Structure formats: C-alpha cells, structure tokens
Amino acid sequence: MHKSRKDILLEYVQNVQPEFMELFIKRAPQQVVDAMRQTVTNMIGTLPPQFFAVTVTTVAENLAQLMYSVMMTGYMFRNVQHRLELQQSLEQAALPEPQEKKDVQDYAPxxxxxxxxxxxxxxxxxxxxxxxxxxxxxxxxxxxxxxxxxxxxxxxNGHNELLEYLKSLEPQNLKELTSTAGEDVVLAMNTFIKRLLAVSDPSQMKTSVTETSTPELAKLLYWLMMVGYSIRNIEVRFDMERVLGTTPKLAELPPGENI
Structure with missing residues (x-):
C-alpha cells in the first residue's frame, strides 16, 4: 500500500534529527544556507556569546508560535529557490548562442x-x-x-540573491509563497513542534516556562528553518513521483541524497 503525502510528512518530522543540519549545509544551495543564517542572525542578534551571556525566557505558547513562523519561513525559502532557478533557466535559454571567437588574445592592461x-x-x-x-x-x-x-x-557584506528577491516582492506575492502549504503541511509542522516542546496541553502551553541561551535558540531556529524547507521539498518530490507513477520512498527524501 502506497503511503500518502500526510504519512510521509509525519514520518519525516517524527524522525528527523539535528544531525540533518550538517547534511543540509553540505548539499543545499549555498544561497539558501546563507539566507537562513542571515535570517536567524537578524532574529537573534549579533552579540558574541563568548562575551555576552544572553538568556531568552518565554512561555511554551509563544515559543511554539515562533517555531511555526520559522518553519514556514524555511518552507517559503524552498519556493523562492525554485522560482529563482526557473527564472535563471529561462534567462539562460533566451540568451543567443555564443559566437565562436577567433584569434582572441589576452592583453595586458x-x-x-x-x-x-x-x-x-x-x-x-x-x-x-x-x-x-x-x-x-x-x-x-x-x-x-x-x-x-x-x-x-x-x-x-552579505548580498544574497534569495533575500534580495524576497525584499522586492509585494505583500500579496509573499503570501503566495506559502499558499501551497495545505493541511498536511500544517499538521506536520505542529507535530514537529509538539515533539520538540514535549508539551501539548493548552493550559500547560500558557504556563510552562522555557529558558535558553541565544546560541541554543539560534541553533533551534536554524534547524526549524531547514525542516520547513525540507517539508516543502518532500511535497514537491511526492507530487512529482505521483505524476511519474513511481512510489515515494522516505529513504530518498531529506535527509537523503537530494535536498
């Protein structure tokens, strides 16, 4: 029996480990990795941890909202990356065939x-x-x-094509980048958040206090963003494999060979 997209997403968020970050950094597009780093840095701040011990304290409910927002940002980055790749492909296809150069010499200034x-x-x-x-x-x-x-x-100084593209979009266009997130995606993200918080009771969410250092929070947000990116990637591959008539395999999805 073939697994549904919902089953594959849930299986992924229930099993993905922090070690996935190392694999992601090696294999994801560099501008995606850089965009995630810049985004987390902008959220957390740039105080060097060896000189400043900053502690972040909040209730689980607020942390859960932040976690969901960060995961959706990672999800959005995957859609932006796809748009940029498509745009670059179209621009490349529109370029005239390069003329063969004859007798070209390299001159000194x-x-x-x-x-x-x-x-x-x-x-x-x-x-x-x-x-x-x-x-x-x-x-x-x-x-x-x-x-x-x-x-x-x-x-x-940190120029990033992905972030520059996002800055150029109107609010309505930004919303379109997350409009593909359906019920399966939202469920998977919330399942992952509950797994990390280990708190699900609504009353406890409002009273349970979480305290962490900024380096640990930055690492958490970075991981969440990568998982959000991968959730969208799983969606894309699932739909592609369904069109091609092949069976989706979790082992071939993040954190597998292709990101």
Whole structure:
C-alpha cells in the first residue's frame, strides 16, 4: 500500500534529527544556507556569546508560535529557490548562442595595447575635449576595477540573491509563497513542534516556562528553518513521483541524497 503525502510528512518530522543540519549545509544551495543564517542572525542578534551571556525566557505558547513562523519561513525559502532557478533557466535559454571567437588574445592592461591617437569625450561643463587614447583606456580599466571591487565588497557584506528577491516582492506575492502549504503541511509542522516542546496541553502551553541561551535558540531556529524547507521539498518530490507513477520512498527524501 502506497503511503500518502500526510504519512510521509509525519514520518519525516517524527524522525528527523539535528544531525540533518550538517547534511543540509553540505548539499543545499549555498544561497539558501546563507539566507537562513542571515535570517536567524537578524532574529537573534549579533552579540558574541563568548562575551555576552544572553538568556531568552518565554512561555511554551509563544515559543511554539515562533517555531511555526520559522518553519514556514524555511518552507517559503524552498519556493523562492525554485522560482529563482526557473527564472535563471529561462534567462539562460533566451540568451543567443555564443559566437565562436577567433584569434582572441589576452592583453595586458594599458599601454601594452599599442594604441595611438586621441579620443573625444563630452564634458558636461566644458563640452568636447580630447584625451590620449592610451590614457582613456587606462581610465576605463580603472573604472572596471573599481566596479569589480564594489561587487566583491557587496558580496562579502552579505548580498544574497534569495533575500534580495524576497525584499522586492509585494505583500500579496509573499503570501503566495506559502499558499501551497495545505493541511498536511500544517499538521506536520505542529507535530514537529509538539515533539520538540514535549508539551501539548493548552493550559500547560500558557504556563510552562522555557529558558535558553541565544546560541541554543539560534541553533533551534536554524534547524526549524531547514525542516520547513525540507517539508516543502518532500511535497514537491511526492507530487512529482505521483505524476511519474513511481512510489515515494522516505529513504530518498531529506535527509537523503537530494535536498
């Protein structure tokens, strides 16, 4: 008897372990991993734990709401990643076929190009002005170097295509990224939360106090985000295998070979 999507999701959240994070980091797209790290850092803060011992205290009900929100963020990241991959594929397909280059040589910068003559360029104040061609090439190369430096700096400072894409979306478009989450997904997420909290009674949820350090909370949120991402991944693979007429196998799903 074939397992339903609900059964597979529940089996996953009941068995997935923290060790899955190491596998996820190795095999998931790098921009997804970086986006998760940046998101958790923004939520927790950047105080170095070796100098600041910060403790977070809350009741189980509030923690459960945070956990659900973080899992849904991971779920959303999977949909964003799919959109970006599709967009990049379409852009790549639209590019013209590269022309075969003949007699292309690698030139050193500046005067070694053996260019002679002058170039006329327009100055917004003084009008047309002449400049030595070699000098003009050197100016252009300097501008290119500066642009490359700015791009490298932007990347080093945490530029992330996935997060930039999310920032560009309207609120309605953001909602669409989680609109695929049906009853099976919500049930799986709540089951995972109950498993971690070990508290399910509504009255206890309002009174049970949880206390943790920020590093431990950050690790928990990171794990939750990865599980949310994987829940969506399981959905996608389940639907794909159903269309292809093959039997979904939990061993082939996260934390299996493909993420």
């Amino acid at each position: 500046g005067t070694q190009k053996k260019v002679t003559g002058e170039v006329i360029r327009w100055n917004n104040i003084s009008g047309a002005e002449k400049i030595d061609a070699v000098k003009y090439i050197e100016l252009l190369e300097a501008e290119i170097d500066e642009l490359n430096r700015q791009v490298a700096t932007k990347t080093a």
